[in-house]
Amino acid sequence: MKLGAFSVSLTVKDIHVSKSFYEDLGFQVFGGDITQNWLIMKNESCVIGLFQGMFENNILTFNPGWNQNAENLESFTDIREMQKQLKDKGIQLLSEADVTTNGPASFTIKDPDGNLILVDQHV
Template identity: 80%
Template sequence: MNLGAFSVSLNVKDINVSKSFYENLGFEFLGGDITQNWLIMKNGDCIIGLFQGMFEKNILTFNPGMNQEAENLDSFTDVRELQKHLKEKGIKILSEADETNEGPAHFTIEDPDGNPILVDQHR
């Protein structure tokens, strides 16, 4: 099962301070909008999202249809198919993707230790 590009979405207190900190670690702007309190930053194959005031915990994030360069893949497993597969494995889906639509969708699960995992398809 290929979940797509991996990143860590960080709940930050001050997006400007966090942006500066991660730039000092060699991360560069990849996407987002600082005026909306979110940025995506990249260092090599490592991608992090900085999000101020959007969620409570840090989140492991997977993006079906994208690679680590944030490029669209020609072929990928749709988020709804991934969700169905995980349900069949007995994994509890906390928030489900609408299986009646196509295109962008997401679902969330938690690992056994309560760490949130977001599977977020952008297209």
């Protein structure tokens, strides 16, 4: 199973304060829209998302079909196949990708400690 690019999506209280803090750590804005209260920031191969007012807890995020530069990969495991493999292993999905579609889709699961994991395919 190829999970693709990895990032941590952080829920923040003040996106401007958080942006400045992570810039001090060497991160640079890579994507997003601060006027919509979300940014994607990068420091070498480390990627974080800053999200103000969009969700309650931090989320581990995987993007099948992308590398760490958000570039499309030639070969990757489609999200619907991942979903099937996880279900076959008895992992409960909190939300599911529509198996009758192709392309972009997502699903969510929780790890044994309650950490939310979003698998979000953009291609």
